[in-house]
Amino acid sequence: MKNEKGSILITALIFMMVMTFMLMAFLEMSTTNLKQTTYAEQAKKAFYVADGGLTVTGNIIDMIISEKGITEAVTNKFPSSLVDFNNENLYEELMGPAASDVPLDMTVKLGDNYATIDIRKVGSAEFAAGTSGEFASGYEGIGGGMSVGGVYLFYNVDVVGKTKLGSKSGLMGIYRKVAGVGGGS
Secondary structure: OHHHOOHHHHHHHHHHHHHHHHHHHHHHHHHHHHHHHHHHHHHHHHHHHHHHHHHHHHHHHHHHHHHOOOOHHHHHHOOOOOEEEOOOOHHHHHHOOOOOOOOOOEEEEEOOEEEEEEEEEEEEEEEOOOOOHHHHOOOOOOOOOOOOOEEEEEEEEEEEEEOOOOOEEEEEEEEEEEOOOOOOO
């Protein structure tokens, strides 16, 4: 009996040590799961930022072509707090055959996140009067129909969405502008 007096204390200490190691393992698992969730959320956010940049680019292309350049009307509709135009000759790039040496044409800012956008003219194609192009372009109003034919302008739009934590997501879209018609597709 004399040798058994400290056995309960030793057993209790061993039990507490095992419980401590188990608790540390559970905490490490929950920390890892939290990090994985954060990474997944940031990846989604980067995708949504890129998608938003792709969406707004169509409107910007339409307005620059309609205004024949980055005019005051364009900068009023898309202020510098939303869009930075990195390429001042974007209109010439959109309408002409020359490619730009500016790697990023514009940056769309969405809070702490942003999307960098590169636009390249892919080509153009004429279409005859009365073709199905008028059905894909939307309502033109009285006298604005496609009875005389027109031109499709095609643009390759590369967008990279970036979050403040460094996640990136890239999207590429082909934008078709029907010259002389509001909107695009």
